Amino acid sequence: QMQLQESGPRLVKPSETLSLTCTVSGGSISSNSYFWGWIRQPPGKGLEWVGSIYYSGSTFYNPSLKSRVTISVDTSKNQFSLKLSSVTAADTALYYCARQYRLLLPNWFDRWGQGTLVTVSS
Amino acid sequence: SSELTQDPAVSVALGQTVTITCQGDSLRNSYTSWYQQKPGQAPVFVIYGKDNRPSGVPDRFSGSSSGDTASLTITGAQAEDEGVYYCNCRDSSVNDPNWVFGGGTRLTVL
Numbered sequence: 001q002m003q004l005q006e007s008g009p010r011l012v013k014p015s016e017t018l019s020l021t022c023t024v025s026g027g028s029i030s031s032n033s034y035f036w037g038w039i040r041q042p043p044g045k046g047l048e049w050v051g052s053i054y055y056s057g058s059t060f061y062n063p064s065l066k067s068r069v070t071i072s073v074d075t076s077k078n079q080f081s082l083k084l085s086s087v088t089a090a091d092t093a094l095y096y097c098a099r100q101y102r103l104l105l106p107n108w109f110d111r112w113g114q115g116t117l118v119t120v121s122s
Numbered sequence: 123s124s125e126l127t128q129d130p131a132v133s134v135a136l137g138q139t140v141t142i143t144c145q146g147d148s149l150r151n152s153y154t155s156w157y158q159q160k161p162g163q164a165p166v167f168v169i170y171g172k173d174n175r176p177s178g179v180p181d182r183f184s185g186s187s188s189g190d191t192a193s194l195t196i197t198g199a200q201a202e203d204e205g206v207y208y209c210n211c212r213d214s215s216v217n218d219p220n221w222v223f224g225g226g227t228r229l230t231v232l
Binding site (some may be wrong): 002032037046047049052060062063096100104105106107108109110112113114115 | 151153154157159164165166167170171176204206208210211212217218219220221222223224225226
């Protein structure tokens with residue numbers, strides 16, 4: 001059974017860069033059937049797609065975050081990562097990594113990590 | 123980018139049928155997936171595509187779509203169905219692949 005696990009600092013200072021890694025176990029990140037995505041959820045609010053990556057390195061970003069987001073993949077470690085620069089309090093959220101089926105629309109997210117709460121505060 | 127609109131909250135009596143809707147222009151060109159989120163847990167997808175259920179999801183969950191509106195129906199709602207439901211689809215208003223979520227509908231089973 002595939003599992004995804006987020007890791008990274010839980011507290012980030014304003015204007016700095018948020019960095020998270022998702023480790024995939026129980027399957028290969030190099031599958032041609034999936035994208036690998038990041039979704040976030042501010043406390044008490046709804047889900048927001050942040051971006052997705054294919055194992056080849058092709059990336060897709062939410063237009064509202066595009067100028068600050070970088071998603072990368074390390075197939076040798078079966079991991080993918082999120083960097084969000086110039087963070088503010090508005091970036092405080094529960095960050096989920098998820099597997100996204102790419103071969104059929106609507107490209108659903110079928111496996112999720114447990115999520116990690118990142119707080120932006122000085 | 124496109125938006126998906128959901129009613130903030132819906133309630134249903136135990137054992138009755140409830141429909142949760144999701145409206146947006148992108149739904150005219152894309153099927154929807156639906157996710158259930160319970161407090162303190164990650165979302166779980168319950169419907170994908172036209173009307174497909176992942177293994178393990180009870181058959182009381184079904185999906186449908188017409189025009190710019192997608193619907194999730196729970197026939198014979200159970201107490202364990204309480205939670206927040208999100209719709210999600212590919213955003214057709216942009217060229218690059220993008221995905222959007224609805225704002226979520228909180229379902230209360232009375």
